[in-house]
Amino acid sequence: MNDFLKDCFKKIGWKKDHVSFDDLPLFLKAMAYRYPFENRAVLAKENYKVTKExxxxxxIKEQHGGLCYDLNGFLYYVLRDAGFHVKLIRGTVYAGKQEEWALEGTHAAVWLSAEKGDYIVDIGFGINLALEPIPLSGETVQSPVGAFRIKEKATEMGTHLLLMDKGEGWQIGYAFTLEERDPGDLDDMKDLIHSHEKSPFNKSLLASKLTPNGRMVMSDRHFTIHENGGEGQKSDIAPSEFEEKLNTYFL
Structure with missing residues (x-):
C-alpha cells in the first residue's frame, strides 16, 4: 500500500490495509460520509489543477469537499491505486425541474470492471448516491436515498442513463457514454463549471452530505438536517455563517 492510500484510509477512517470488491459498499459509504459535495472553490474562483497530487x-491534507470532478477524480485515483480496473467517464446531468439537459459533459464518474461485471461508482452526485457499485447490466441497487439502475439507451447526450427512483418513480439522473476519458478532462469540467453562464454551481454557495443517520443540505440562506427518514429540520442562516457551519457540520 502506497502513501497516497495510507493517507486516504486514515482520513476516512478505513481500518483495513486494502479494499476488496466486496468491501466497496462500506468503502463508498466511508468516502461519502467524509467528503461533502460543496462549491466554495467555484465561488472563490480558486485556480488549481485537478491532478492526483x-x-x-x-x-487529505486540507479541509475541502468538492464537486464531481474533485470527488470522483479522487475516487478514481484511490481505486486505481487499490488495484481496481477503473476508467474515468464523462456524462451530462438531466435537470428534472427544468426538464432539460444541464451543461453538457460536466459530470465525472468512474467505470469499474471486476470479475462479477462492469459497474458505475459515483460519490460526486450531490446526495444522490447509491453507496455501492451500480451494475451496467441493469440490476437495481438500493440506498437510503432511493433506488438506482443503469439503462442502455441512446440519447443526444450518450449511450446510457443513470436512473433514480427516490419515491416518485424513475427519473433520469444523468446520461453518459463508456468512452474512457483522460484525467485531463477533469480540468475541462472544472473550467466549464467555474466560468460558463449555464453552470448551476457558480451562482451561490451550496453544500450537501449524506450521514449514517440521514443527510444535510445547506445554501447561503438555509441549513436543513434530515435524520432517520423524518421531516427535515430547517433553519435560516446568514451568508456569513456558511463557512463556519460547513467546517462544523460537514468537514
Whole structure:
C-alpha cells in the first residue's frame, strides 16, 4: 500500500490495509460520509489543477469537499491505486425541474470492471448516491436515498442513463457514454463549471452530505438536517455563517 492510500484510509477512517470488491459498499459509504459535495472553490474562483497530487492536498491534507470532478477524480485515483480496473467517464446531468439537459459533459464518474461485471461508482452526485457499485447490466441497487439502475439507451447526450427512483418513480439522473476519458478532462469540467453562464454551481454557495443517520443540505440562506427518514429540520442562516457551519457540520 502506497502513501497516497495510507493517507486516504486514515482520513476516512478505513481500518483495513486494502479494499476488496466486496468491501466497496462500506468503502463508498466511508468516502461519502467524509467528503461533502460543496462549491466554495467555484465561488472563490480558486485556480488549481485537478491532478492526483492536488486532490491529495485538498481532500487529505486540507479541509475541502468538492464537486464531481474533485470527488470522483479522487475516487478514481484511490481505486486505481487499490488495484481496481477503473476508467474515468464523462456524462451530462438531466435537470428534472427544468426538464432539460444541464451543461453538457460536466459530470465525472468512474467505470469499474471486476470479475462479477462492469459497474458505475459515483460519490460526486450531490446526495444522490447509491453507496455501492451500480451494475451496467441493469440490476437495481438500493440506498437510503432511493433506488438506482443503469439503462442502455441512446440519447443526444450518450449511450446510457443513470436512473433514480427516490419515491416518485424513475427519473433520469444523468446520461453518459463508456468512452474512457483522460484525467485531463477533469480540468475541462472544472473550467466549464467555474466560468460558463449555464453552470448551476457558480451562482451561490451550496453544500450537501449524506450521514449514517440521514443527510444535510445547506445554501447561503438555509441549513436543513434530515435524520432517520423524518421531516427535515430547517433553519435560516446568514451568508456569513456558511463557512463556519460547513467546517462544523460537514468537514
Amino acid at each position: 492536488e486532490l491529495w492536498r485538498r481532500l
